[in-house]
Amino acid sequence: MAEIQKNETSPSGKIFDLEILKRLFQFIKPYNLKFYSLVLTIMLGASLAPVLPLLIRQTIDGPVSAGNYNGLAKMMAIMITILIVQSLIQFTNTYLAGWLGQNIIRDIRVQLYHKILHLRLKFFDDTPIGRLVTRTISDIETLADVFSDGIAAIAGDILQLVLIISVMFYTDWRLSLISLCTIPFMLVSTYVFKEKVKKSFNEVRNAVANLNSFVQEHITGMNIVQIFNSEKIEFDKFHQINVKHRDENIKSIMYYSIYYPVAEVIAALGTGLVVWFGAKQMLNAEVTYGTVTAFIMFINIFFRPIRMIADRMNTLQMGIVSTDRILKLLDSEDYTTNDGSKKANLNGEVAFKNVWFAYNNENYVLKNISFNVKQGETVAFVGATGAGKSSIINLLSRFYDINKGEILIDNHDVKEYELRNLREQIGVVLQDVFLFSDTIEKNITLGDESISREKIVEAAKLVGVHDFIMQLPNGYDYNVQERGATLSVGQRQLISFVRAMVHEPKIIVLDEATSSVDTETEELIQSAIDKLMRGRTSIVIAHRLSTIQKANKIIVLDKGQIMEEGNHDELLKLDGFYANLYQMQYKEMFV
Structure with a gap:
């Protein structure tokens, strides 16, 4: 992760990073035939570049000078054929x-x-979503130019330069020297341009990533922005980021605006020198008119690939920077290892043994946690915010891995289970329900085609949400829009219960599952929760103690440690943490 973040602000390095290019070529392997066909056509196109000036020279010095109309027509036909072939090659x-x-x-x-x-x-937790969007969309799009204007095209330009220089010296070495005397100026200007634009392009990519991150985050949190009247503050922040993006792009445009006119002037200077020297030679009958004309064409053809190489070098540099960022993400080992091979239908017996866990490997949020849940039992966790309740359910499904200790299901370490097999048997209903911009049915099945409409309806009726769904336009085919925006908090929560039911998990986890609904809705789903829990191991996290009084075991957490453990009556008799929580909530309910 640090590598990825660091790369956002580090300037781009070498143009030809062989390691990155080697990795990039691995993606070409499935398309080797197309790639080598492209290389071949580029080489053919480069080989034909010097042909047309030579034909022009031969035409002027031959049929035109001799007044041979038939010969002129023949040469015109050959040149037209060459142009058609070049057009076909360019299309290919x-x-x-x-x-x-x-x-x-x-x-x-x-x-x-x-x-x-x-x-x-x-x-x-550590990576802005906008940066991942930039990686997946913008950075990858940049790679397309690497193949259209990158390595193969640069190789074609270099071959064209070599062929043109060879033909020029073969035709007339004196005119060749005169023509090429401006090359040092072109090379120096090209190098300066390349270095400036290379840095500018990297800054543009960073600005794009920052812009994407800001827009994604603040559109997602627009309700908070408007609730606290922060529109002007956030607009000013956006304006500053956008100005930075604009300035970096304008800087890049400025370099192009300077380079291309300078390159044109240098090319025109070369043409002027050829005309001046060639005219003197023609007056002395040492060179033909056709040769001078051919050299004027040679100069235009020669300087064009030099200018293109500079541009393509920068395209390649952008591709290298984008590839480096993409490869860092592809090479990231920040994923849950799936080395387990055990596939089994779980019974649901859960045990935590001396579990220590920290999100940042330093500040432990769980400290030496140990408890057992037998098959079919219900265990509830209570405690203040930040006590570590949600961390326990995250660890059970291996969304995070523990630092020390063991987590066992059916007397086997959770790491022994194949990850998919483990997670598909643990149903989770979260406090903050996330619904995708899709139909209610798709949000319940999550694309699992083995779940039939009949099964969905049955579960919806059990939860008590079927009638509500049928009142919506298109019923189960109703699109809830992004994040379920067209539904209330309680309605989204009810759909999440249906989602948990249809997947028939062996272990049910309810994380503050009723804290976001009103009393009437809570009563509606409480009986469904009881049915959902029946015969299953259940782990419940709740602020409302009334919902967990029937639990087989209640565990009280404080600052990542187990303070008390027992059933409702036992904990009240202790007159400790749980009794205080119960009395406080009782007062809130009846004051």
Whole structure:
């Protein structure tokens, strides 16, 4: 994680990072035929570049000088044919490069999203979601240009330069020297441009990531922004980030605005020198008019790939920076290891043995926790906010791994179970219910096609939510919009109970499952909860002590430690932590 964050602000390094390029080429392997076809067509296109000036020279010095109209027509036909072939090659290059780039970024995006799906929750605690969006969308899109204007295109430009220089010296070495005397100026300006734009592009990518992070976070928390009248403050923050984004882009545009006119002036200077020297040679009959014309064309063809190489080098640099960031995410080992191979139908016996856990490996939120839950029993956890209640259920499903101790299910360490097998048998109903922008049915089944509509309806009737769903437009096919925005908190909670029921878990976890609903709704789902818990091991976290008085065991947590343990009556007799909590809540209910 530190690597990823650090890379946001570090300047880009080497253009040709061989390790990164090697990794990048691994994604090309499935498309080797297309890639080598692209390389071949680029080389063919580069090989044809010097042909047209030579044909022009031959035409001027031959048929045109001799007044041979038939010869002129023949040469025109050959040149038209060459132009058509070049156009076809250009079309093939563009299509193959685009096809290759889009298929590769599709593969990388699939791999990256698959990786993100399996990262442990701690990673998302530390990483802004906007940065992950930037990785998955913007950075990967940048890679498409690496294949359309990157390595293969640069190789083609270099080959074209070599061929043109060879043909020029073969044609006339004196004109060649005159033509190429401006190259040092072009190379110096190109190098300066490359270095400036390289740094600028990296700053642009950082600005994009910051912009994405800010927008995603603040749109998600828009209700808080408006509740506390923070619109102006947040707008000012956004304005500053946006200004930074604009300035970095303008800086990049400025470098292009300077470089291209300078490059044109240098190319024009080379053309002027050829015309001046060539005219003197023509007057002395030492060179033909056709040769001078060909060299004017050579200069234009020669300087174009030099300018393109500078641009493509920067495209490649952007690709290297984006690839480096993507590979850091792909290589991240911040995921829950799935080394377990045990697949079994759980009975539901749970045991924590001397468990220590910290989110940051320093400040323990659970300290030497030990308890047992027998099959079919209900254990409830109570305590103040931050006591460690929610951490216990996160550890049971291996959303986080413990620092010390053991967590056993059916006398086997949870790490022995195959992760999917473990989680599909633990049903969790959270306080903050998340619904996707989809239908009610899809939010209940979560895409599991083995769950039939009949089973959904049966569970909905058990919870008591079926009539409410049928009153909605399209019933179970009603789209709840993003995060279930069209439903109330209580309605979302009821749907989460249906979701837990249809997956038929062996262990049920209720994390403040009724704390967000009113008394009437709580009464509606309480009987359904009792049915859901029947025959299953249940772990309940609740602020409302009235909902857990029937639990087989109540564990009182304070600052990550077990303070008391027993059933409701036993804990009241102790007149300790639990009794104080009960009396405080009793007063709140009847004052």
